[in-house]
Amino acid sequence: MKSTRMTPVELRASLSLAGIFALRMLGLFLVLPVFALEARGYAGGSDPARVGLAMGVYGLTQALLQLPFGLASDRLGRKPVIVAGLLVFLAGSLVAALATTLDGLIIGRSLQGAGAISAAVTALLADQTRDAVRTKSMALVGGGIGLMFALSLVLAPMLVALVGLSGLFALTALLAMAGVVIVLWVTPPEPAERPVVSRGSLFTVLRNAALMRLNLGVFVLHAVQLAMWMAVPAMLVQAGLPREHHWWVYLPAVLASFGVMGSTLFPLERRGYLRAVFLAAIGLVMLVQVGLLLEAGVSPGLPGLAFLLFVFFCGFNVLEASQPSLVSRLAPATSRGAALGVYNTLQSLGLFAGGAFGGVLLSRLGSQGMFATSAVAMLVWLALAWPMHAPAASHLPAAAEVA
Numbered sequence: 301m302k303s304t305r306m307t308p309v310e311l312r313a314s315l316s317l318a319g320i321f322a323l324r325m326l327g328l329f330l331v332l333p334v335f336a337l338e339a340r341g342y343a344g345g346s347d348p349a350r351v352g353l354a355m356g357v358y359g360l361t362q363a364l365l366q367l368p369f370g371l372a373s374d375r376l377g378r379k380p381v382i383v384a385g386l387l388v389f390l391a392g393s394l395v396a397a398l399a400t401t402l403d404g405l406i407i408g409r410s411l412q413g414a415g416a417i418s419a420a421v422t423a424l425l426a427d428q429t430r431d432a433v434r435t436k437s438m439a440l441v442g443g444g445i446g447l448m449f450a451l452s453l454v455l456a457p458m459l460v461a462l463v464g465l466s467g468l469f470a471l472t473a474l475l476a477m478a479g480v481v482i483v484l485w486v487t488p489p490e491p492a493e494r495p496v497v498s499r500g501s502l503f504t505v506l507r508n509a510a511l512m513r514l515n516l517g518v519f520v521l522h523a524v525q526l527a528m529w530m531a532v533p534a535m536l537v538q539a540g541l542p543r544e545h546h547w548w549v550y551l552p553a554v555l556a557s558f559g560v561m562g563s564t565l566f567p568l569e570r571r572g573y574l575r576a577v578f579l580a581a582i583g584l585v586m587l588v589q590v591g592l593l594l595e596a597g598v599s600p601g602l603p604g605l606a607f608l609l610f611v612f613f614c615g616f617n618v619l620e621a622s623q624p625s626l627v628s629r630l631a632p633a634t635s636r637g638a639a640l641g642v643y644n645t646l647q648s649l650g651l652f653a654g655g656a657f658g659g660v661l662l663s664r665l666g667s668q669g670m671f672a673t674s675a676v677a678m679l680v681w682l683a684l685a686w687p688m689h690a691p692a693a694s695h696l697p698a699a700a701e702v703a
Contacts, residue, residue: 327472370419370641389415527658
């Protein structure tokens with residue numbers, strides 16, 4: 301039986317790459333809670349549609365470039381591609397920090413999204429970890445992202461009052477530079493020998509039914525997530541919790557869900573129940589949408605909303621940890637960057653679709669109609685995911701295992 305304890309190299313790789321993700325996502329999340337209000341002070345900021353474009357264009361450019369970055373990491377190496385992407389993100393942050401018009405913010409946000417390193421970072425983490433510990437490694441990344449989201453809700457209002465929106469963008473540039481330092485001097489070296497990349501790697505990925513089920517799943521998950529946040533803050537306010545205190549609910553829910561994930565996902569995966577946990581997590585997110593639909597039909601109560609958000613984060617964090625792990629295990633080593641590139645492209649498109657269509661659904665059908673649509677989308681994903689089989693762990697040692 302293979303050990304499920306991380307080696308020192310695996311632990312160092314997992315923590316450093318999770319740190320890169322966390323720094324980059326903190327830079328993004330810090331802006332989101334205050335962007336719509338602060339953008340009104342810029343020339344052109346009176347047009348809500350263009351403000352929405354400035355917020356969402358990041359997801360669009362990221363979706364367009366995830367796959368090219370993933371393919372490039374297969375051919376040129378993971379670290380050079382990650383550093384290049386962080387520098388592009390840094391440049392976009394500086395453009396946004398110096399902007400005086402909404403057009404400048406749109407250009408800066410576009411450049412931030414163009415630094416699409418998620419696939420390359422995830423592929424490097426997969427290269428440096430064994431199958432037996434990869435879900436745990438991916439969970440560190442997903443957990444870091446969730447924690448940064450909750451932390452941003454606490455810090456953003458305070459920081460924007462001190463340094464303004466331009467100062468927040470300047471801070472994101474510093475966080476990107478810190479990510480470059482971690483890649484170059486903290487993250488373990490790439491494996492000395494990398495598999496030769498075949499020209500048909502992208503085609504191999506696109507015709508793999510199991511991978512495409514996961515790609516569809518991450519699209520649905522992130523579309524539902526972003527659409528959900530279009531209505532939940534207003535429901536919390538309606539329940540009597542002022543906007544500046546929403547983190548009182550978000551932060552405990554996120555932290556408690558980490559404990560649930562750690563005590564369920566990893567032990568059950570070791571016992572061969574990954575498929576059951578995966579499907580149960582999809583079902584939980586679906587039931588949360590049904591619960592929010594019911595809450596939206598009456599005067600929402602704070603205890604009920606807090607419980608639903610806790611359950612949502614439990615399901616969401618399990619899926620965020622297990623899906624990229626499954627992609628990396630199902631994809632051939634020669635196509636791992638391509639597979640994760642497609643996966644992260646669908647993830648980014650899901651975020652873009654959730655923001656764009658979530659707003660349309662909310663305006664035309666109300667919050668109940670939006671939550672009903674989200675519940676149906678999760679039900680469709682559950683039906684498509686039902687035939688899945690968790691891949692058997694590889695018996696080939698990873699570079700980290702023999703280092």
